[in-house]
Amino acid sequence: MSTTVPSSGPPAPAPASPAEARDPLGTSADRAGTTWGADPYANALRTGRGPLFLRRSDGWLLPLDVERWCSGAGSADLSALHRCEGPVLDVGCGPGRLVAELASLGHRALGIDVSEAAVARTRRLGGAALVRSVFDPLPGEGRWGTLLLLDGNIGIGGDPAALLERAAALLGSGGLLIAESAPVDVDERVRVRLDDGRGGLSGEPGPSPVGDAGESFPWARIGTAALLRYAHAAGWRTADQWGAEERTFVSLRRPARERSARTSSQSAERANSTPVISSQLPR
Structure with missing residues (x-):
């Protein structure tokens, strides 16, 4: 990542201290962070393969594509x-x-x-990454050019409307949100647990499912039609829609409306938060 700082734009926060650079957690992530940081997820990232699932209380499993996540970027x-x-x-x-x-x-x-294992692996690949929830204070709020919500991450927090509102606060004027939607027509909000699929689901002996050990957390699955309904209701403008390798994507332009009092209040609080490495900030 380039560390060149353009001469234009608002001043960046001061660089982090050496301790902050080594441990950029800064604030606590949401409760899902405890689950995503659990051993099954860390182990899957360490080995580069599953099985790993999101498991609803009724036993329904959503496979997580660990092998694709741990490989290089594909054509989609x-x-x-x-x-x-x-x-x-x-x-x-x-x-x-x-x-x-x-x-x-x-x-x-x-x-x-929110997973320390994920952030550590990203850094080993040479990328810049922080242990944060999207709802935590973040560097460069209101100045990002593009925000990505791929690999099902439109489901974070189980409330697509709230996530879109947060995305609008993070993006600069005219900023772009690129989101991956579910490839089926669905709009559901559920509570799930991480599950590595080993034993316990059908009575066989073996380790208990991870989902029984970890806390459940809210998640959402929404298809393209549902995503566009939420986005248009919040003032987002559709820039593009496309599909690739049986995956579906939507790009949206940030709403040009004034931020709500709630969003403005959140941004004011985050402006006073602990600074992070200045070279990671958009300018």
């Missing part, structure tokens, strides 16, 4: 990355393939993830 990923503009914030960056690819394409990019 590139179809999204080539649309990026300006500095890019990858929300839920996972093991870092997108952040690393963006850096190779010449973008200043920062990944955030």
